[in-house]
Amino acid sequence: MELVGVSLERLIDSVLTEFDVAQSIFAYPKRRFFTGYSEVDFSVDFHDQKAATPLGPASGPHTQMAQNIVLSFLGGCRIMELKTIQILDQLEIGRPCIDARNVCYNIEWSQELRLDDSFDEYVKAWILLKIIEEEELFGPPKGSPFYDTIFDLSVGYDLKGISSPQVKAWIAGMIDAGAAIRARLEALPARLQHYKNLDIPSEISRSITLSTFHGCPADEIEKIVEHLIEEHRVHVIVKMNPTLLGYDDVSRILNDKLGYQHIRLDPAAFDHDMQFDEAVEMMKRLKKFAQKYDRKVGAKFTNTLVVKNQKDVFPDDDVAYLSGAPLHVLSINAMHRFRKALGEEVAISFSAGIDQHNVVDAVLCNMVPVTTCTDLLKKGGYTRLFMYLKRLKDAMVAAECRTLDAFIRKRAGLTASDDLYRAGLINGERIVPHLVHNPRYHHEANKKEPPRIDSQLVFFDCVSCNICVPVCPNAANFFLVTGTQQFGMTNYRYQQNTFVPADGKFFVLEKKNQYANLAEFCNDCGNCDTFCPEDGAPFIEKPRFFHSEEGYRASFPLDGFFFPTPFSMTGRLDEKEYYLALHQERKEIRWQSPEVDFVFDDDGTLLRGTPRTELAEGAVIDTEVFYIMKILMESILKLPDDFPAVLMRGIMAEAG
Numbered sequence: 001m002e003l004v005g006v007s008l009e010r011l012i013d014s015v016l017t018e019f020d021v022a023q024s025i026f027a028y029p030k031r032r033f034f035t036g037y038s039e040v041d042f043s044v045d046f047h048d049q050k051a052a053t054p055l056g057p058a059s060g061p062h063t064q065m066a067q068n069i070v071l072s073f074l075g076g077c078r079i080m081e082l083k084t085i086q087i088l089d090q091l092e093i094g095r096p097c098i099d100a101r102n103v104c105y106n107i108e109w110s111q112e113l114r115l116d117d118s119f120d121e122y123v124k125a126w127i128l129l130k131i132i133e134e135e136e137l138f139g140p141p142k143g144s145p146f147y148d149t150i151f152d153l154s155v156g157y158d159l160k161g162i163s164s165p166q167v168k169a170w171i172a173g174m175i176d177a178g179a180a181i182r183a184r185l186e187a188l189p190a191r192l193q194h195y196k197n198l199d200i201p202s203e204i205s206r207s208i209t210l211s212t213f214h215g216c217p218a219d220e221i222e223k224i225v226e227h228l229i230e231e232h233r234v235h236v237i238v239k240m241n242p243t244l245l246g247y248d249d250v251s252r253i254l255n256d257k258l259g260y261q262h263i264r265l266d267p268a269a270f271d272h273d274m275q276f277d278e279a280v281e282m283m284k285r286l287k288k289f290a291q292k293y294d295r296k297v298g299a300k301f302t303n304t305l306v307v308k309n310q311k312d313v314f315p316d317d318d319v320a321y322l323s324g325a326p327l328h329v330l331s332i333n334a335m336h337r338f339r340k341a342l343g344e345e346v347a348i349s350f351s352a353g354i355d356q357h358n359v360v361d362a363v364l365c366n367m368v369p370v371t372t373c374t375d376l377l378k379k380g381g382y383t384r385l386f387m388y389l390k391r392l393k394d395a396m397v398a399a400e401c402r403t404l405d406a407f408i409r410k411r412a413g414l415t416a417s418d419d420l421y422r423a424g425l426i427n428g429e430r431i432v433p434h435l436v437h438n439p440r441y442h443h444e445a446n447k448k449e450p451p452r453i454d455s456q457l458v459f460f461d462c463v464s465c466n467i468c469v470p471v472c473p474n475a476a477n478f479f480l481v482t483g484t485q486q487f488g489m490t491n492y493r494y495q496q497n498t499f500v501p502a503d504g505k506f507f508v509l510e511k512k513n514q515y516a517n518l519a520e521f522c523n524d525c526g527n528c529d530t531f532c533p534e535d536g537a538p539f540i541e542k543p544r545f546f547h548s549e550e551g552y553r554a555s556f557p558l559d560g561f562f563f564p565t566p567f568s569m570t571g572r573l574d575e576k577e578y579y580l581a582l583h584q585e586r587k588e589i590r591w592q593s594p595e596v597d598f599v600f601d602d603d604g605t606l607l608r609g610t611p612r613t614e615l616a617e618g619a620v621i622d623t624e625v626f627y628i629m630k631i632l633m634e635s636i637l638k639l640p641d642d643f644p645a646v647l648m649r650g651i652m653a654e655a656g
């Protein structure tokens with residue numbers, strides 16, 4: 001499926017109504033919201049801006065859609081590295097594209113949306129965060145530093161693309177998004193007009209993290225940074241590749257010391273990528289260049305590591321990109337070595353195998369932001385962020401430090417007047433060399449696969465473990481409350497121009513919750529399949545709902561449903577189309593199949609029926625699809641304010 005966002009109006013309705021009735025947002029429960037800690041102040045400087053925490057989602061599956069960015073915010077992220085955009089915005093990416101069984105591999109490397117659609121998602125996310133602040137959903141009053149959030153753009157991948165008119169216009173649009181913000185607020189319906197005059201900063205971003213192709217020559221990287229600073233006056237971070245460490249060191253750490261002997265490196269990638277000394281010299285020159293424009297440069301450690309694809313999950317690709325625990329050791333070693341060789345301060349940000357256990361050490365190395373991705377693909381998804389900041393708070397309280405700067409200095413044994421950059425280096429010297437010996441990063445500790453049971457996933461009923469809901473980066477999986485059900489279905493025989501009851505099968509729902517999928521939020525990445533304990537993928541086997549007719553029609557012949565109106569539902573099963581509509585006043589249900597047009601009372605008793613095609617005398621109409629659609633419709637109506645219902649049907653106030 002292609003990703004398609006929903007309108008700002010539906011997103012606002014979804015966030016506010018779900019929070020009101022369920023104390024959750026996109027199924028992320030309030031009890032795991034980051035609401036700040038009175039004992040500590042996590043605020044950091046990123047270039048020349050303040051962010052309320054140093055935490056961020058890394059550019060990737062968690063920063064692709066508006067709802068992803070909101071979910072990251074709920075967990076406490078305040079520096080959002082948006083997913084990398086590029087001139088080639090109509091990529092065909094193989095599916096599945098993520099394999100996070102233990103360490104993580106992926107083959108998805110760039111924003112899948114068109115440039116305009118990425119822009120729209122980021123603008124909507126920016127507005128949504130301001131509305132969350134305006135509504136004070138978390139408790140802290142609006143205007144409080146608690147809400148200070150930075151959007152860091154990520155662009156790729158070569159000078160030609162980045163200097164193209166389309167990408168230039170895209171970046172300019174994010175730097176001054178005033179018109180785009182106003183247009184979206186103006187388009188809100190009258191009932192949301194109180195948001196129309198919200199004072200929302202028009203500058204969505206003033207910094208870029210640059211991602212380049214593996215093999216991009218150092219001089220081209222340098223030219224891109226210069227171009228970005230000259231043309232857009234932005235601060236720039238260069239995302240480094242772990243190949244910077246050199247083949248021998250990467251192999252020694254990864255294969256020998258950490259024990260990932262089965263991971264095969266690609267020696268050519270090391271030859272073609274920027275070399276360590278080139279990177280150091282380039283950064284020195286760029287720092288001077290940026291100073292002329294009163295801008296800052298820095299380095300991000302690191303990109304994923306290109307390795308030979310084992311082809312068990314991604315059959316068509318020769319290479320895959322490694323992240324997770326082993327990358328953490330490689331990247332932080334590369335960072336520390338780079339910082340020492342550079343010998344002067346530049347901004348350093350980080351992304352590689354960050355989780356609740358190492359986030360404190362990463363912060364102690366004075367890196368901003370510390371971003372995470374692989375860990376959020378695991379059980380619990382975005383809610384795992386909660387423990388990151390709790391652990392950071394606990395460590396700061398234990399060290400009797402209120403601010404992060406004080407914490408970093410104190411753990412380095414320095415005083416308040418000492419240089420923070422030096423403190424980061426000292427902490428790095430203490431932390432980094434030991435990581436390679438820490439068993440938690442070794443293959444032995446990272447080879448377990450998610451548990452499986454001997455059961456085939458089907459349309460209804462499963463073990464109802466709920467794992468597929470939070471592991472989806474896009475909030476595409478959800479559950480419906482159907483209650484358990486058992487009844488005999490009634491089929492109908494066509495006899496002398498009328499329909500008479502005939503025996504049907506027995507219908508059983510053993511579980512009170514049924515799982516389903518929001519089709520346009522699902523890009524078939526495969527992550528819910530990885531973690532579902534049953535055989536089969538939730539996003540394939542479970543009922544699929546489209547939020548637009550367009551998406552539904554375009555996805556033929558996939559099974560699925562959409563709501564033409566809040567009380568009617570069109571569905572396709574095995575390439576046949578059905579329609580079901582509730583007439584609330586008459587307490588009737590109309591159901592159309594390709595063969596018949598039936599009207600039932602609300603108990604499911606047939607009131608009248610007419611053929612829609614020529615029926616043979618004695619033909620039996622199988623009504624199983626009627627019961628399926630009725631159960632789905634009724635369960636959606638049971639939770640009209642929950643996010644999937646609002647996204648699919650709009651809010652009930654609109655339904656009238």
Ligand code: SF4
Nearest residue numbers: 472522523525526528
């Ligand atoms: S529903 Fe599953 S396959 Fe689809 S985006 Fe979410 S995790 Fe990926």
Ligand code: SF4
Nearest residue numbers: 462464465466468532
């Ligand atoms: S579909 Fe799979 S992961 Fe989702 S609730 Fe059912 S068994 Fe669990």
